[in-house]
Amino acid sequence: MAAKKTMTLNLTDAEMRVLDELCEKKDLSKTAVLRQALRLYQLIESRVDKGDKLFFEDEKTKEKAEVMML
């Protein structure tokens, strides 16, 4: 297991509420949710940097909506 470092995170009430909801929904600790978020963010950034586009597809209609990454 890789060594881990501790940090303090300052979140607003709204941000903390969302984090709590995600923890509840995904049955994960706050640390695990934030680690997942970081991985996903890195992955998306890396693909967008290469020129890829990010889409959401409606499963039924197959309609695609591009997510604009700024």
Place this chain on the structure above:
Amino acid sequence: MTITVSPIFLFNAERSEPEAAELWDGITDQQLGDWEGEWVPELFKAVQKLHRAGVERRHWPQSRHWNWRKKTEALQGMLAHLGFSIVCNGMTQGMMIVDTTMKRCRIEEQKGKNLVYVEFVENAPWNRPELAQPPLYRGIGSILVRAAIALSQEEEFKGRIGLHSLPQANSFYANTCGMSDLGMDPDHQDLRYFEMTPEQAEAFIAKGNQP
């Protein structure tokens, strides 16, 4: 890149005894050198043998097209992807790449939950029963599946793992690992999708090295 090396044992089928080996939590240049210098030529010879014996192409090992160097380079530095390898007698005997972020569970009772998805897993050609009789080392697949389960537990996914199996390995995942077979996946070259629940993971770990 810092690699953690854990001691393990493989079963040496030639000597009929366990042999000390190592599980690495990474795929390094050493592994890629072994793959290019030893695995690829050996796999080429095995495919040639199958071809000369008149074995249909669809029965040839489908991993023959895998390029571990390209796969590893593409995932270098990405937190979502991790590599594992098994080294025994100075040679890489198995490799695996997993994704901890992009996939979700499909079994109804755990649908939508996070899991460790095994993207690629391969044994050295001389350890594969369909290519070498007898295989030199046994237990590589089980150790790599156990590593995926341990990672899943470490990530708080409770041992849930999933994978698409190449036809040659269907029986291993269904019978040896006790994973649920969710059938052929039309979105994934019609390969069968297997998934493991926390209970199945515990049962597999408890089983140890029994077949």
